[in-house]
Amino acid sequence: MTHNAVEVRGLRKRYGEVTAVDGLDLTIRRGEVFGLLGPNGAGKSTTVEILQGHRARDGGEVSVLGADPATAGRAWRSRVGIVWQDESAPAELTVRETVAHFARYYPAPRDPEAVISLVGLEAKRDQRVKALSGGQRRRLDVALGVIGGPELLLLDEPTTGFDPAARRQFWELIRLLAAEGTTIVLTTHYLEEAEALADRLAVIKRGRVVAEGEPGELRARFGTGATVEWTGPDGAPRRVRTATPTRTVTELAARTGGEVPGLRVTRPTLEDVYLRLTGQVTDADDGGGDDGGGAGGAPRTEESR
Numbered sequence: 675m676t677h678n679a680v681e682v683r684g685l686r687k688r689y690g691e692v693t694a695v696d697g698l699d700l701t702i703r704r705g706e707v708f709g710l711l712g713p714n715g716a717g718k719s720t721t722v723e724i725l726q727g728h729r730a731r732d733g734g735e736v737s738v739l740g741a742d743p744a745t746a747g748r749a750w751r752s753r754v755g756i757v758w759q760d761e762s763a764p765a766e767l768t769v770r771e772t773v774a775h776f777a778r779y780y781p782a783p784r785d786p787e788a789v790i791s792l793v794g795l796e797a798k799r800d801q802r803v804k805a806l807s808g809g810q811r812r813r814l815d816v817a818l819g820v821i822g823g824p825e826l827l828l829l830d831e832p833t834t835g836f837d838p839a840a841r842r843q844f845w846e847l848i849r850l851l852a853a854e855g856t857t858i859v860l861t862t863h864y865l866e867e868a869e870a871l872a873d874r875l876a877v878i879k880r881g882r883v884v885a886e887g888e889p890g891e892l893r894a895r896f897g898t899g900a901t902v903e904w905t906g907p908d909g910a911p912r913r914v915r916t917a918t919p920t921r922t923v924t925e926l927a928a929r930t931g932g933e934v935p936g937l938r939v940t941r942p943t944l945e946d947v948y949l950r951l952t953g954q955v956t957d958a959d960d961g962g963g964d965d966g967g968g969a970g971g972a973p974r975t976e977e978s979r
């Protein structure tokens with residue numbers, strides 16, 4: 675019996691010639707919110723579909739709530755909540771009818787009215803599904819994902835197409851569910867979403883995990899150093915990446931005899947770390963190292979990587 679909600683070792687999946695998942699390892703603890711990040715085609719949806727038991731794997735070991743999703747039965751299924759990318763709740767039913775209808779599929783469902791309130795659809799409870807906005811529809815999808823009272827909730831890009839306010843409201847909902855003890859796994863392309871929600875996250879590239887940890891830990895591990903920018907004596911912008919920004923600024927200040935024009939010191943964001951980890955930005959793109967100096971140019975810097 676494992677205390678982890680999800681354990682994946684050496685997972686493999688091919689579609690014909692395409693290797694979608696290529697030896698993926700993942701450990702997701704009970705009670706945590708876990709984010710899966712990665713560029714288009716990295717293998718996130720395939721992985722989530724395998725965890726749901728909706729896609730067969732070609733190799734590796736998978737345990738979800740202590741069972742293998744490939745062979746787990748109905749009782750296991752009722753413990754796992756799923757929010758599909760394209761949910762198709764019956765359009766003619768009202769919100770209340772839809773949630774009550776889905777509740778009947780589960781042995782111990784949550785109270786439909788409470789779930790409608792939880793996802794913030796009280797005001798729309800008697801509205802037909804077809805009359806809901808995209809964001810409201812997505813909330814209904816989440817309501818259907820949690821109506822069975824799942825221990826684990828799997829969400830594939832839940833906030834795609836949300837406006838910023840709807841996204842914030844959705845985050846609150848995820849936090850609420852997490853506070854109630856639900857383990858949550860979500861894929862997202864929004865770095866700020868991963869940072870806001872995830873206790874831990876994994877960055878996937880070409881079907882493998884290239885980094886895993888707490889958002890702050892990943893930033894600290896892979897995003898060391900800082901970028902110092904200023905305006906050179908010729909008026910042109912200068913930029914260096916350095917592990918010792920204070921020293922760089924002190925040297926610059928000594929050189930300019932006081933205020934450094936246009937000075938800006940920035941630390942890498944999670945997005946910077948992510949783009950480097952997935953190879954979508956290189957150090958060179960990112961102003962890494964000595965930029966060549968020029969008149970009154972860059973002070974000597976220590977490379978951070």
Ligand SMILES: Nc1ncnc2c1ncn2[C@@H]1O[C@H](COP(=O)(O)OP(=O)(O)OP(=O)(O)O)[C@@H](O)[C@H]1O
Pocket residue numbers: 689692693694712713714715716717718719720721
């Ligand atoms: N049903 C399928 N048949 C054939 N190839 C597929 C199928 N589903 C996914 N693939 C391929 O497998 C790879 C991984 O796809 P997957 O959808 O898992 O990635 P993803 O990380 O979820 O991408 P996105 O961020 O674009 O949703 C891609 O190259 C994709 O084209």
